Amino acid sequence: MSDYRVLPGPEHFLPPAAASMGISLPNPGEAHINGVITSEDKAYEEAARQFLMAKVPTIFPGPLVLWAWNEKAAKKATAVRHLFNTLKECVQPGQKPMLIPMPDYRPKYPKINPEVEINPNHPNLTIWHNKIDCCMFIGVHCHQANLSLKIIRGGTSCYTIAMCAQAGHEDAMLSFRDASVEKIMRLADTVKRLKGTVQPRLTSAKNGASS
Amino acid sequence: MSKERIQISEALYDIMPSDYQDLVKSATYGKEDRGWKDIGTSKELIEQHSLCAGCPESMAFRYILASLPNPEDTVMVGSTGCTSLVFPMVAVHNIHSLFGNQNAIASGLKRALSVRFPGRVKDVVVLAGDGATVDIGLDMTLQAWFRQEKFTTICFDNELYANTGGQESGLMQKGFVAKMAPVGKLFDKVRLPEIARESGCHYVVNCTVSKPSLVEKVIRNAVHVAREIGPTYLQLYTPCILEIGKNSMEGLQEMRDSEKPTERFAYKEYISEPAKQLLAELAAKDKERKAAAKQLAGQASA
Structure with missing residues (x-):
């Protein structure tokens, strides 16, 4: 097993792909935390804890849930909204949950508006601008998610979570696999259950993402 | 993709940036008689672009995107050049190919789409500059026409390599001196419209983009003929105002001057x-x- 751990950055300008450092993907029914394979139960707890600890916990829904391609996508979108609403109910004063869309993958030059969207080609701009210190990607095609996760790990100190509908992401600090409406709802339930038990890091030196 | 799928999930509608909401609400996807007159009253399929101020290519892009008969089921194939700066801002599926192989990509794409979606009309439109079409990609351009591939090839002819500083291209006119071609071109402009006709294109037009109604007509014709019969080719003059020493507001006049009956962009049409x-x-x-x-x-x- 690799000694490498997928930790919040900034790692360096071009962080290695976690897979190239020996990190492997979880099997069905498992997840990974920092590159170590673990049970899904433990991952729900850790993801909820990270959300509740963060100053700006953020969900980044991608095109696969933002656009109503089919009934399943629309249901997942409703679950994402429920998770966000739960997060808003469960945080303490001073914490600022956000829901920022990644509507598509076009490299929008010369600039995007980081207040209203995130782009996989320069996701660090949205992280920096909103001082996001914990984020979760959901509904983003794997290649674009990997690109974003690596850029974020390379240039920011943001904690990244992937709620992946396929096999998971090594480049996230925490990754679920086979995401479904039920899994999103279960994460929301875990956030609710841990409400008030986690101390937010509002006063710590690492507030917000660094550049 | 079809227009029915261009819907935002209701639960997340409010967080979508307004340009996407506008695309769903008022873009002309699925409108039967869409055309350049929709510009100004509906959401255009080009959000913004990074071309130079006054660039005729930007006008051409707007007219073409407003005129495509079936944008929700169209895939555009671009190539290296000024056009590749625009495609990221376009709300039509598009592929950036390697420099010159756009017609080879489009051939495979069109065939794959026909197999994957047998019951649905899927249009493929190549849009590339003169360097990609006539110099670097001439082989692929011609071979696609010889094989009677059913897609439209549009060449934005600015008569040189514009975004690398003004090198000579096959479509540059004889005697023209450019910044990176100081001797002046020694031979004639390649007669690609005639070559297209002889290579099997069923609809060929050579014109400028000074008249939006004309651009609309030729685009619609070219796409319909390509869909039903075989390859079509449009050569549109989109002068590079920087490289020919003009000001931002002089692009339109340059096109008007170049489309006079004795000039090289006098309207020329061939229909099989x-x-x-x-x-x-x-x-x-x-x-x-x-x-x-x-x-x-x-x-x-x-």
């Missing part, structure tokens, strides 16, 4: 017999549809 027949049928159907709509409007007001 099967294409003529198809266009006549489409025109008749269009006339019928308009007459029926007029009659309906008359009944409603009576």
Whole structure:
């Protein structure tokens, strides 16, 4: 097993792909935390804890849930909204949950508006601008998610979570696999259950993402 | 993709940036008689672009995107050049190919789409500059035409390599001196419209983009003929105002000057017999549809 751990950055300008450092993907029914394979139960707890600890916990829904391609996508979108609403109910004063869309993958030059969207080609701009210190990607095609996760790990100190509908992401600090409406709802339930038990890091030196 | 799928999930509608909401609400996806007159009253399929101020290529892009008959089921294939700066801002599926192999990509794409979606009309439109079409990609351009691949090739002819500083291209006119071609071109502009005709294209037009209604007509014709019969080719003059020493506001006049009857972009059109027949049928159907709509409007007001 690799000694490498997928930790919040900034790692360096071009962080290695976690897979190239020996990190492997979880099997069905498992997840990974920092590159170590673990049970899904433990991952729900850790993801909820990270959300509740963060100053700006953020969900980044991608095109696969933002656009109503089919009934399943629309249901997942409703679950994402429920998770966000739960997060808003469960945080303490001073914490600022956000829901920022990644509507598509076009490299929008010369600039995007980081207040209203995130782009996989320069996701660090949205992280920096909103001082996001914990984020979760959901509904983003794997290649674009990997690109974003690596850029974020390379240039920011943001904690990244992937709620992946396929096999998971090594480049996230925490990754679920086979995401479904039920899994999103279960994460929301875990956030609710841990409400008030986690101390937010509002006063710590690492507030917000660094550049 | 079809327009029915261009819907935002209701639960997340409020967080979508307004340009996407506008695309769903007021873009002309699925509109039967869409055209350049929709510009200004509906959401355009180009959000913004990073071309130079006053660039005629940006006008051409706007007219073409407004005129595509089936944008929700169209895939555009671009190549290296100024056009590749625009495609990221376009709300039509598009692929950036390697420099010059755009017609090879489009050939495979069109065939794959026909297999994958046998019951649905899927248009493929290549849009590339003169360097990609005539110099670096001439082989792929011609081979696609020889094979009678059913897609449209549009060449934005600015008569040189614009975004690398002004090198000589095959479509540059004889004697022209550019920044990176100080001796002046020694031989004639390649006669690609004639080559296209002889290579099997069924609809070929050589013109400028000074008149939006003309651009609309030729785009619609080219896409319809390519869909039903075989390859089509449009060579559109989109002068690079920077490289020919003009100011931002002089692009339109440059095009008007170049389309006079004795000039190199005088309107030139070739239509094969099967294409003529198809266009006549489409025109008749269009006339019928308009007459029926007029009659309906008359009944409603009576």
